[in-house]
Amino acid sequence: MNYAPVVASLERLAELDIDPTRAVYARLFARYPEMEALFIRDQRYLVRGQMVQMVMENLLDYATDRTFGLPMIQAERVNHVTLGVPNAVFGIFFGVIQETIAELLGDDWTPAMAAAWGAMLASLELDIVA
Numbered sequence: 001m002n003y004a005p006v007v008a009s010l011e012r013l014a015e016l017d018i019d020p021t022r023a024v025y026a027r028l029f030a031r032y033p034e035m036e037a038l039f040i041r042d043q044r045y046l047v048r049g050q051m052v053q054m055v056m057e058n059l060l061d062y063a064t065d066r067t068f069g070l071p072m073i074q075a076e077r078v079n080h081v082t083l084g085v086p087n088a089v090f091g092i093f094f095g096v097i098q099e100t101i102a103e104l105l106g107d108d109w110t111p112a113m114a115a116a117w118g119a120m121l122a123s124l125e126l127d128i129v130a
């Protein structure tokens with residue numbers, strides 16, 4: 001699968017100079033309100049901002065060079081158990097990232113981007129369990 005449209009979507013977001021942090025968590029908490037309490041100490045959205053940044057870097061790496069993204073995601077799944085984050089939430093979070101980017105790009109979001117993101121996240125899900 002060609003993940004170039006995933007890269008293009010992330011590049012477009014950067015060009016537009018949009019920080020997706022608030023929109024990502026608004027979407028996550030609307031769907032999974034129980035997740036909000038886990039971030040009670042992060043009043044200024046600093047941890048959350050850094051986390052979205054890291055997740056997007058990991059996904060970009062998974063879409064391209066495949067050097068650090070997958071191992072880091074696997075390690076964070078283990079680390080996050082002590083933070084109260086079930087493993088299953090990772091896939092949900094990646095889907096929320098995709099949906100948020102689609103929302104923020106508006107007319108710049110293309111069917112090719114949707115297809116590439118969908119295929120990439122499905123492949124990632126399989127790689128993680130493997």
Ligand code: HEM
Pocket residue numbers: 035038039040041042047050051054055058072073076080083085089090093
């Ligand atoms: C690849 C995926 C992820 C990466 C790289 C990542 C990275 C991080 C990092 C670097 C921290 C700060 C660590 C610390 O303060 O000790 C953190 C904290 C946290 N993460 Fe993640 N994270 C990921 C996925 C998730 C997901 C899916 C959730 C659930 C929605 C989540 C929930 C949290 C929570 C609740 C904290 C603690 C917040 C706080 O201390 O106030 N993370 N994460």
